[in-house]
Amino acid sequence: MLDRALKGSKTYWTLVIILLGFISAGSLAYLHQFKNGLGVTGMSRDVSWGFYISQFTFLVGVAASAVMLVIPYYLHNYKKFGRIVILGEFLAIASVTMCMTFIFVDMGQPMRILNVILHPTPNSILFWDAMVLNGYLGLNLVIGWATLHAEKKGTPPPAWSKPLIYLSIPWAVSIHTVTAFLYAGLPGRHFWLTAIMAARFLASAFAGGPALLIILALVLRKYTKFDPGREPIQSVAKIVAYAMVANVFFIILELFTAFYSNIPGHMHAFEFLYAHGNLVPLMWASSVLAVLSLILIIPPKFRENESTLILACISIFISLWIDKGFGLVIGGFVPTPFNTITEYWPTLPETIITLGVWALGFLVLTILYKVAISVREELGTAGPPK
Amino acid sequence: MGIFFSFFMVILLVLIAYFGIAAAGLHTLFGIIIPYAAFVTFCIGFLLKVIKWGRAPVPFHIPTTCGQQMTLPWINYSKLDNPSSTSGVIGRMILEVFCFRSLFRNLKTGLNNGNISYASDKWLWLAGLAFHYSFAVVLIRHLRFFLEPVPALINTIDSLDGFLQVGVPHFLLSGGVLLIAALYLFFRRTSNPQVRYISLPADYFPLFLIAGIALSGIIMRYISKVDIIKVKQLTVSLAELKGNAPEGIGTIFFIHLFLICTLLVYFPFSKLMHMGGIFLSPTRNLPNDSRIKRHINPWNPEVKVHTYEAYENDFREKMKGAGIPVEKE
Amino acid sequence: MYNGSKIIIGLIIFLAIATFPFYSNIGKSAGVPMPDTNTPVINGLDKKECVASAEYMKKEHMKVLDEWRDEVVREGKRDVINVGGRVFEKSLQNGCMQCHSNKSRFCDECHSYAGVKPYCWDCHHFKEGRI
Amino acid sequence: MAKGTPKPEELTSSIDYNPPATGWRETPVDFKEGTFCHGARPSYLQDVGFPNAREWAPADSDWKLPENWKEIFLEAMGERLKKYRSFQLFMDICVRCGACADKCHFFIGTGDPKNMPVLRAELIRSVYRKYFTTAGKLLGKNAGARELTLDVLKELWYYYYQCTECRRCSVFCPYGIDQAEITMIVREIFNLLGLNTDWIAGPVSNCYKKGNHLGLEPHTITSNIEYLLDDIEEITGIRIEPTFNRKGAEILFVTPSGDLFGDPGTYTAMGYLMLFHELGLDYTWSTYASEGGNFGFFTSMDMAKRLNYKKTRQA
Amino acid sequence: MRIDRRKFLQIAGLSGIGLGLSAADGLFKGKALASGAHSLPSSGTRLAFVIDVNKIEGEDGYRRIIEACHKIHNVPNIPNTKHEVKWIWTDSYEHSFPDQPNEFLPEKIKEKPFLLLCNHCDKPPCVRVCPTKATFKNPDGIVVQDPHRCIGCRFCMAACPYGSRSFNWVDPRNYLDMKNINPDFPTRTMGVVEKCTLCPERLARGLEPACAEASNGAIVFGNLADPESEVRKILNTHYTLRRKPEIGTQPSIFYVIGGGENAG
Incomplete structure (x- = not known):
């Protein structure tokens, strides 16, 4: 099936070459970082995790979101998701690939990365995160590939794939929960030290990932012969709406606890993010977009209109990207353990590397989607369902 | 068929080298004479085999066509799968030699409830690539034993190969990949009923031999270490045509070397000649221009x-x- | 031979690659390195004895150092090694290099001959002629 | 086909891709009803001057082979190893990776492991090793070699006539090993022993003598085309007047002879006739070279075709 | 014994934090707790510092202590504060004890620099989070950072509530006078985390940690598990502070603020 990725239209190859260009630029920047140390980034003694880890955190959510299609389709037999469930699984593969690459580029000693396996440390959440991420990557690769392959052969999916699919459901929840535990279990970091962290992660994941999926499905419909039909997109939109409401609700809960209790440590990060740090404009943009997206996605009139729906999805994606792909990690570090402020902003090499990793993920996604759509085109099942 | 025969042949070779060194102390024989003889056999055998092929003409001008032939200028034709020019042929050969393009196409035919189905099957391609490329890296890495001073490029390849700091000395990925790929190919040969059916001792023997070479190399590097300086002394002296075999290197080295010599000798007389043969394969190295040019059978009777x-x-x-x-x- | 020129060119390339080690060494007569123990400290010893035999150390010194490293840093086993009344610290810098104070002759020469690049010296350091 | 054509499911249900327990060299050939053709009738072979023409049947135990069949076979094989680089190469470099194994439609349809291109080639490779390589001579079976016996010859014949020379195996082979070329060469050798099939020898003889594989004689060709012209006139009202064996024409038109005889080829022929008329081409039909396909599959026929083509051009 | 300890750490890591907040009390009262999780290591060693803030004589006193440590451990002096490597340094009361703010603090204390270094916690979060066991607690109670094992993920830096860990953002050798470094001690490589080691190489030779030695008695080093030790004697007679005790890390660095005589 992989050979389908080697034959494509001019648009496809242009996209691939552009992505390869970004990947090469990212690789060169990474070589620079490898040679000169992580000092080329904006990270510091106080803000010891930056853009890489926050992107990783955000993308774990995107990866976990595939489960929002798998549950209705496989667990509730909601047949209308038959067309797009593969998009979710392949999006998960691309996202986990990005996650692992982001962790890799964040390592001070990438040569020793296997130490995580050679010296397994079950008390470290990072060890578990490495395990669940690899497992999730494997699960989605095997499931996505096997089901698509069976579709192509015209046979039912292999019997062994069923238990794996059921396993992938709690596994998707686990990758996000474990990633939330990376943060939620650290003493002395008030911003993260909250029991609701994993729930927040899941809510934002189930809003942001499916929102991206809607955007991707609509883009695919525009530029390829693939059309999942209107109804599954509307169903995903409802999922996005509920999840986004929950996500905003959870943030309000955090704000209430912090400010009503009036405990300084709990308020610091919010004050920095929303009142006097360099992230203030971004965080407000995120909040405004969140509210705007709710206005656009809750009323059925707007949600059912695909041009406002896509606006809502873009707003949600950007809002959550800022919130989780930036604010959450940086916000936890910037008020330092000394109650001082050390600002953080990514440097140029850091940005190029980040773009390169995103390009890598999108290349993986492009190739996987190309394969899936080509197979469907050959089978004549790419068009809208009758 | 022939699995045990091939396996015991390799074991026998190991024992020959072991007793030759450990019991008889034939350092010069195993360190100098056999390697030279093997290398000369390899080179001359290889040349003669290719010349033998070259002496046979190519009466048929029928390259394998896997796509639209060149016809009219407004019809897109398949430049690589049905090349009409030398450049197309070169492109096809490069992809074949470096990417194993034909294997990339591989399918698996199966029966499902009375329906014949075709499934994608790229494991052989993947394992083949892993096997050949890791073998190439291993070979290039070994130049550090033959060249003095060691060129910077070789050192770079060595450090990239040992990029992951695992073990002391660092584990070299190519060696491990080579061994795993050889074992996979063996596993495939025995587990796939059709491939098992067609396999001959000549298919198992080189796999065991190469696995043995990889394994003895890995053992020598990580477990039963040898005196690496003396090894290089020997190898450099071989390269400088001086040939003196210092003692006290360690028997495992001679086992490694003897297995390599066996491979070199075996090479020109076996299927391993596919290395040279692929370049001469008439269904791949000819342009499909029989409608453009008239090709006359060279022995035209x-x-x-x-x-x-x-x-x-x-x-x-x-x-x-x-x-x-x-x-x- | 048919297509003779192409085949002969191919064969020449093959031979050029196969015999590369033979002609590339011409004119670069290689001296064989010998780990040099000619240092003031060693010369001043009555009994020239190390923590293990030279034969063993040649093959396993990297392993010895690796084990020492784990013992000292991770297990806190800083007990010294006593060989015939002479005491050795389990340390590259403060053990080995105290006697073998000629890094370039004792370490580097063989390492570069064998194309080995240990990363010990990224952290550990040695000042030539310190002792 | 008295039993009627079986349904696809009935056919596929009997396929088993798992090879038998015995190795292929120990599994004797089984001439299965319906999987082989009659032996060539002597007259066809005599027409083209091939040796050892005789009445024989593949299912018989006695093939009435000439006394020295083994020498003929091996000598012809040795000659062809020197004449065909492809043959020599394809004998030497196969690594038995099995990529071609499930690509042959004979294998897909029968599940007979000896129909895997690799094994079909191995049948002759084992003979090659025994008589043409040092290792095979010395090590015998362990080098994958075997004696050329009558059973081996029959096996070769049985499987080398189960190949349509479609060359699909060659597409998948990493070295481009082409069973079609091996088949051609091995069948060439069989022709020296009079071992052809009626279905091939007949058309070949017809092409040679009458110019097309159906054996249409000149007057049959012209009258068939007349019928087509009548039909065209009836439908379009235009009468087309093609020429036959006319000298000095710019184009000699050669088409598969089926187009002149049976539906739906005839519709195609009517199409050409109308198209050429519309374009006003200066062309002529030939009754002498009236076969577009080449049923030769062996070189002498190929050569004959080319010569007569030239001749008509000149005419 | 060490194996038991490891097992315990694994359990602690998995069952989360907050196992017994009264451990500090227990120590102060000098009674062993019934629960094994909080008892002293059976080797009977838990190394600790008591720092008498008042005994350090002015700017010079601090500099001498810091230099003593940084010099012998080849800690680079990196001007860019974002990339700084610090094993022992000073900061104000406000920053050092942000959880105990007091706007009515005596001016003297408010302006007083506090010596900060790794707390060698009894329940170190950094050890809990490290995915490779590069940082671990040895039987003496020292929190060890093994630079050979470290993969540079910096999870420990996120976990440390005291900002005690430094990462080598750049090659430290660029900021060391390589001609005048301590020949007995290694430098570190780029991309690993480092911190105060509590001078095991000096302890092995029967010496005090470098900072204690250079402090003229302001820093007292000793074994908390030994009731007769000097550190225990001071703790018995002085009111001391520890940094962020409420998060249950149980630091081993104690600060004597008010001066022994008054507190006693």
Whole structure:
């Protein structure tokens, strides 16, 4: 099936070459970082995790979101998701690939990365995160590939794939929960030290990932012969709406606890993010977009209109990207353990590397989607369902 | 078929080297004479085999066509799968030699409830690539034993190969990949009923031999270490045509070396010659231009033909009856 | 031979690659390195004895150092090694290099001969002629 | 086909891709009803001057082979190893990776492991090793070699006539090993022993003598085309007047002879006739060279075709 | 014994934090707790510092202590504060004890620099989070950072509530006078985390940690598990502070603020 990725239209190859260009630029920047140390980034003694880890955190959510299609389709037999469930699984593969690459580029000693396996440390959440991420990557690769392959052969999916699919459901929840535990279990970091962290992660994941999926499905419909039909997109939109409401609700809960209790440590990060740090404009943009997206996605009139729906999805994606792909990690570090402020902003090499990793993920996604759509085109099942 | 025969052959080779060194102390034989003999056999055997192929002409000009032929300028044709020019052939050969393009196409035919189905099957391609590329890296890495001073490029390859800091000395990925790929190919040969059926001792033997080489190399590096300086002394002296075999290197080295020598000797007389053969394969290295150029069979024989005259003689009356012009009334 | 020129060119390339080690070494007569123990400290010893035999150390010194490293840093086993009344610290810098104070002759020469690049010296350091 | 054509499911249900327990060299050939053709009738072979023409049947135990069949076979094989680089190469470099194994439609349809291109080639490779390589001579079976016996010859014949020379195996082979070329060469050798099939020898003889594989004689060709012209006139009202064996024409038109005889080829022929008329081409039909396909599959026929083509051009 | 300890750490890591907040009390009262999780290591060693803030004589006193440590451990002096490597340094009361703010603090204390270094916690979060066991607690109670094992993920830096860990953002050798470094001690490589080691190489030779030695008695080093030790004697007679005790890390660095005589 992989050979389908080697034959494509001019648009496809242009996209691939552009992505390869970004990947090469990212690789060169990474070589620079490898040679000169992580000092080329904006990270510091106080803000010891930056853009890489926050992107990783955000993308774990995107990866976990595939489960929002798998549950209705496989667990509730909601047949209308038959067309797009593969998009979710392949999006998960691309996202986990990005996650692992982001962790890799964040390592001070990438040569020793296997130490995580050679010296397994079950008390470290990072060890578990490495395990669940690899497992999730494997699960989605095997499931996505096997089901698509069976579709192509015209046979039912292999019997062994069923238990794996059921396993992938709690596994998707686990990758996000474990990633939330990376943060939620650290003493002395008030911003993260909250029991609701994993729930927040899941809510934002189930809003942001499916929102991206809607955007991707609509883009695919525009530029390829693939059309999942209107109804599954509307169903995903409802999922996005509920999840986004929950996500905003959870943030309000955090704000209430912090400010009503009036405990300084709990308020610091919010004050920095929303009142006097360099992230203030971004965080407000995120909040405004969140509210705007709710206005656009809750009323059925707007949600059912695909041009406002896509606006809502873009707003949600950007809002959550800022919130989780930036604010959450940086916000936890910037008020330092000394109650001082050390600002953080990514440097140029850091940005190029980040773009390169995103390009890598999108290349993986492009190739996987190309394969899936080509197979469907050959089978004549790419068009809208009758 | 022949699994045990091949396995015991390799074990036998190991034992020969072991007793040759450990018991008989034949350092010069195993360190100098056999390697030189093996290398010369390899080179000359290889040359002779290719020359033997070269002496046979190519009467058929029928490259394998896997796509649209070049016809009219406005019809897109498959430049790589049905090349009409030398550049297309070069492109096809490069992809074949470096990417194993034909294997990339591989499918698996299966029966599902009375329906024949075709499934993608790229494991052989993947394992083949892993096997050959890791072998190439291992070979290039070994130049550090033959060149003094060691070129910077070789050192770079070595450090990239040992990028992951695992073990002391660092584990070299290519060696591990080579061993795993060889074992996978063996596993495939035995687990796939069709491939197992066609396999000969000549298929198992090189796999065991190469796995043995990889394994003895890995053992020598990580478990039962040898005196690496003396090893290089020996190898450099071989390269400088001086040939002196210092003692005290360690028997495992001679086992490694002897297995390599066996591989070198075995090479020109076996299927391993596919290395040279792929370049000469007429279905791959010819352009499909038989409608553009006339290719004449190089040993073009005289043949008896049924001439027009004879034809007219056979059917003259019938032709006349049908109003077809005839030469002779 | 048919297509003779192409085949011969191919064969010449093959031979050029196969015999590369033979001609590339011409004119670069290689001296064989010998780990040099000619240092003031060693010369001043009555009994020239190390923590293990030279034969063993040649093959396993990296392993010895690796084990020492784990013992000292991770297990706190800083007990010294006593060989014939002479005491050795389990340390590259403060053990080995105290006697073998000629890094370039004792370490580097062989390492570069064998194309080995240990990363010990990224952290550990040695000042030539310190002792 | 008295039993009627079986349904696809009935056919596929009997396929088993798992090879038998015995190795292929120990599994004797089984001439299965319906999987082989009649032996060539002597007259066809005599027409083209091939040796050892005789009445024989593949299912018989006695093939009435000439006394020295083994020498003929091996000598012809040795000659062809020197004459065909492809043959020599394809004998030497196969690594038995099995990529071609499930690509042959004979294998897909029968599940007979010896129909895997690799194994079909191995049948002759084992003979090659025994008589043409040092290792095979010395090590015998362990080098994958075997004696050329009558059973081996029959096996070769049985499987080398189960190949349509479609060359699909060659597409998948990493070295481009082409079973079609091996088949051609091995069948060439069989022709020296008079071992052809009727279905091939007949058309070949017809092409040679009458110019097309159906054996249409000149007057039959012209009258068939007349019928087509009548039909065209009836439908379009235009009468087309093609020429036959006309000298000095710019184009000699040669088409598969089926187009002149049976539906739906005839519709195609009517199409050409109308198209050429519309374009106003200066062309002529030939009754002498009236076969577009090449049923030769062996070189002498190929050569004959080319010569007569030239001749007509000149005419 | 060490194996038991490891097992315990694994359990602690999995069952989360907050196992017994009264451990500090227990120590102060000098009674062993019934629960094994909080008892002293059976080797009977838990190394600790008591720092008498008042005994350090002015700017010079601090500099001498810091230099003593940084010099012998080849800690680079990196001007860019974002990339700084610090094993022992000073900061104000406000920053050092942000959880105990007091706007009515005596001016003297408010302006007083506090010596900060790794707390060698009894329940170190950094050890809990490290995915490779590069940082671990040895039987003496020292929190060890093994630079050979470290993969540079910096999870420990996120976990440390005291900002005690430094990462080598750049090659430290660029900021060391390589001609005048301590020949007995290694430098570190780029991309690993480092911190105060509590001078095991000096302890092995029967010496005090470098900072204690250079402090003229302001820093007292000793074994908390030994009731007769000097550190225990001071703790018995002085009111001391520890940094962020409420998060249950149980630091081993104690600060004597008010001066022994008054507190006693």
